[in-house]
Amino acid sequence: MKKIFQQYYINLFLTDRLFGALALCVLLFVLKFFFRWLGEIPEIATGLVFTLFALDIIILYRNKGGIDAHRRTAKRLSNGDENPIQIEVKNSYGFRVNIRVIDEVPFQFQLRDKDFELSLKPGDVKSIHYNLRPTKRGEYDFGFIRIYTGTLIGLVNRRYNFDGARILPVYPSFINLGQHELMAVSNHLTEFGIKKIRKVGQSSEFDQIKNYVGGDDIRTINWKATARKGGLMVNTYSDERSQNVYSIIDKSRVMRMPFEGLSLLDYAINASVALSKVAMLKQDKAGIITLSETIGAVVPAERKAAQLGHIMQVLYKEKTRYLESNMDALYATIRSVIKQRSLIVFFTNFESLSALQRQLPYLKRISKYHLLVVVFFENTELKTLSTEPAKDVEGIYHKTIAEKFIYEKKLMALELNKHGILSILTPPQKLTVNVINRYMALKAQQKI
Numbered sequence: 001m002k003k004i005f006q007q008y009y010i011n012l013f014l015t016d017r018l019f020g021a022l023a024l025c026v027l028l029f030v031l032k033f034f035f036r037w038l039g040e041i042p043e044i045a046t047g048l049v050f051t052l053f054a055l056d057i058i059i060l061y062r063n064k065g066g067i068d069a070h071r072r073t074a075k076r077l078s079n080g081d082e083n084p085i086q087i088e089v090k091n092s093y094g095f096r097v098n099i100r101v102i103d104e105v106p107f108q109f110q111l112r113d114k115d116f117e118l119s120l121k122p123g124d125v126k127s128i129h130y131n132l133r134p135t136k137r138g139e140y141d142f143g144f145i146r147i148y149t150g151t152l153i154g155l156v157n158r159r160y161n162f163d164g165a166r167i168l169p170v171y172p173s174f175i176n177l178g179q180h181e182l183m184a185v186s187n188h189l190t191e192f193g194i195k196k197i198r199k200v201g202q203s204s205e206f207d208q209i210k211n212y213v214g215g216d217d218i219r220t221i222n223w224k225a226t227a228r229k230g231g232l233m234v235n236t237y238s239d240e241r242s243q244n245v246y247s248i249i250d251k252s253r254v255m256r257m258p259f260e261g262l263s264l265l266d267y268a269i270n271a272s273v274a275l276s277k278v279a280m281l282k283q284d285k286a287g288i289i290t291l292s293e294t295i296g297a298v299v300p301a302e303r304k305a306a307q308l309g310h311i312m313q314v315l316y317k318e319k320t321r322y323l324e325s326n327m328d329a330l331y332a333t334i335r336s337v338i339k340q341r342s343l344i345v346f347f348t349n350f351e352s353l354s355a356l357q358r359q360l361p362y363l364k365r366i367s368k369y370h371l372l373v374v375v376f377f378e379n380t381e382l383k384t385l386s387t388e389p390a391k392d393v394e395g396i397y398h399k400t401i402a403e404k405f406i407y408e409k410k411l412m413a414l415e416l417n418k419h420g421i422l423s424i425l426t427p428p429q430k431l432t433v434n435v436i437n438r439y440m441a442l443k444a445q446q447k448i
Contacts (some may be wrong), residue, residue, distance in 0.1 A: 011159040012057070013148060018155040021049045053155050058157040059095075060151060063226070066093045069145050069162045071103070077168055078175040080262050080270055082131040087145060089128070091120035095234035098150050099132035100157075101128060104143025108136060134170045135261035137269075137316055142166045172315050176432075177277050208236050222234070243448045244287060244301040244342035245279040251292040251318060252325040254349040259378075259428040264377055269315045269345035269376075270317065271432040275345065276311050278436050282443055288314060289336075292321035295333050327362035334366055343448045344370045345435060349377050356412045362417050371448055373422040375435060380427050382406055 028042035060066070072086040091097055096119065103114040109132060116128050134140060144164040148157040209225050212232035225233035249272060257267040262270075276286035280303050287301030287313050297314045299307075325348070334344070343368065350356045366372050386402040388395075409425055416423040426434040442448050 001291050003309065011161075013055055013157040013159060015040055015150065015154055015157055018049075018053065021155070025049060031274065032087075039207055052153055056151055056153045056155045059153075060156065061147065063093055065150050066158075067099065067147055067160045068096070069101070069147055069160065071142070071163045071166070073142075073168060075168070077132070077134050077170045078173050079137050079170050079266060080173050081175040082133050083175070085130055085132055087116075087128040087356055088125065089120065089147065090125045091122060094122050096152065098122050098152075098154070100148040102146040102148075104146065105132060106140035106142060107407035107426045108138075108140055120294065124219045133261075135266070137170050137172065137318075139333065140168050140170055142168065157416050169316065172266075172273045173432075174312065177274060183231050210264075243284050244338060244345045245258060245275065245284045245342065245448070246289060246301060246338060246342055247275055247313075247316070248286045248289045248291060248330065248344060248346045250346070251290055251296060253320065253322050254351060254355075255327075257321045257349070259380060262428070263320060264349055266316070267318045267377075267431050268375075269318065271435050272345075272347065273308070273312055273315065274432045275435055275439060278439065284443075284448070285344075286311065289317055289330070289333060289337070290315075291325050291330050293318050293323040293326050295326070295329050298333065298337060300337060304448060316420055320330065325359075327359050329413050331362050331365055334370070338370065340372050343373070343439070343442065345373045345375060345439075347375045349411075350412055353408050353411055353415070356415060360415070363416070363421055367419070371422070371442070373424060373438060373442075374416055375426065375431070376409075376412065377431070378409060378425055378427045379405065380429070383427075420422065 024044060032038045032042050062295040068090045070088050072088065074083065079081045085103075087101060087103060089099065091099075091338045099118050099120060101116040101118065105111050105114055114130065115174065118126055118128075120126060132427035142163070142165075145162040147160040147162070149160065150157045161191075161224040182401045198319055209210065209222055210233070212221065216234050220234045221234070222233045222235050249265070249268050251265060254270065255263065257264050259267070272288060276288070279286045283303070284301045286307060288297060288299040290296035290298075296318065299311055299314055338344075346363075349357075363372060363374065382402040382405050386399055386406055388399070413423045413425045422438070424434055424438055
């Protein structure tokens with residue numbers, strides 16, 4: 001009995017057309033008191049409405065599965081990107097139906113407009129397409145696809161529910177990785193004046209064992225192979241092509257600031273994933289270190305096939321903290337984990353020149369052993385404010401303060417360069433492109 005109640009009553013909805021028809025019947029009964037010539041017209045109209053009402057219900061519920069629908073999405077969503085969502089609807093009724101489709105998107109989007117109206121002929125299959133742009137990593141809970149189906153009579157709607165309670169994870173941006181791969185295989189950097197300067201690769205890796213010939217370095221003799229073969233055998237080595245590329249991501253409070261819905265931490269994570277992908281395509285090894293008041297995740301640099309997936313899985317869970325970065329712990333971790341000279345891209349932000357001065361001693365010590373690139377952010381809102389004409393004294397004050405902060409950011413870049421530390425001062429929206437461009441330039445110059 002409960003099942004029948006749920007099937008017929010809970011999913012049965014009265015339409016505005018029915019209430020309009022009933023209101024017309026009531027009006028006819030009222031007019032009958034004044035115009036006796038109406039006779040039995042109000043009763044006939046009311047009977048017709050209830051007859052059509054019953055007929056509409058019978059038609060809608062005669063077919064148990066009159067409508068079918070499915071939501072098609074990727075297994076995971078890409079943070080900060082437009083993710084395509086598709087809903088496919090099929091009409092199995094033997095007549096045309098008008099439907100209203102409401103997709104219950106996750107509450108994080110704060111959307112109430114994913115509401116579509118369609119008209120389907122018998123056997124028709126139609127697709128609904130729209131995009132969702134998440135701005136936070138984590139789990140997103142999709143609700144039901146609610147489909148309200150009505151006939152041409154249109155007095156009642158039958159509701160169908162599909163694909164309820166589906167959770168999709170939102171990972172660091174991966175949709176646009178293909179675009180960044182094009183930068184990795186492009187050889188047009190020389191057009192911009194970037195030339196190869198020197199070859200740094202001083203480390204070597206084992207290649208093969210071969211017979212000794214005159215002129216071979218006797219220090220490379222493999223005595224075990226010599227004993228087995230009965231003749232001198234030597235190891236041969238080749239210059240190691242792979243260099244380590246580490247992205248160090250600051251998770252402290254300075255990375256909480258939002259731009260276009262994404263926090264600075266999310267921009268840094270998206271750029272780190274793209275940089276790791278490009279580095280591995282260029283035969284380098286990619287690694288990750290996250291930092292706040294303590295050291296967070298540490299992913300040693302590798303170039304194996306599963307490395308990018310491992311990096312994304314680690315960064316998927318990272319969140320900003322409320323305390324200052326522990327630069328002492330970072331320096332100790334770098335010295336213990338990164339054994340050979342590597343490219344270190346440090347994603348952080350400085351609120352003032354004094355904040356940079358506090359971290360500068362640690363950055364100088366790191367740059368002695370590694371090629372360090374410090375990435376920090378322009379405040380695009382301040383830049384917009386500084387370019388707008390001031391209309392009053394208060395506007396002049398705000399514009400002056402904005403210009404002061406912008407100038408201070410440029411002084412930070414000069415201060416880092418003065419100590420031999422490379423820097424990138426970038427708007428958040430251009431972070432990924434600017435970081436990959438700098439990596440490609442350093443690669444072309446063979447500084448790594």
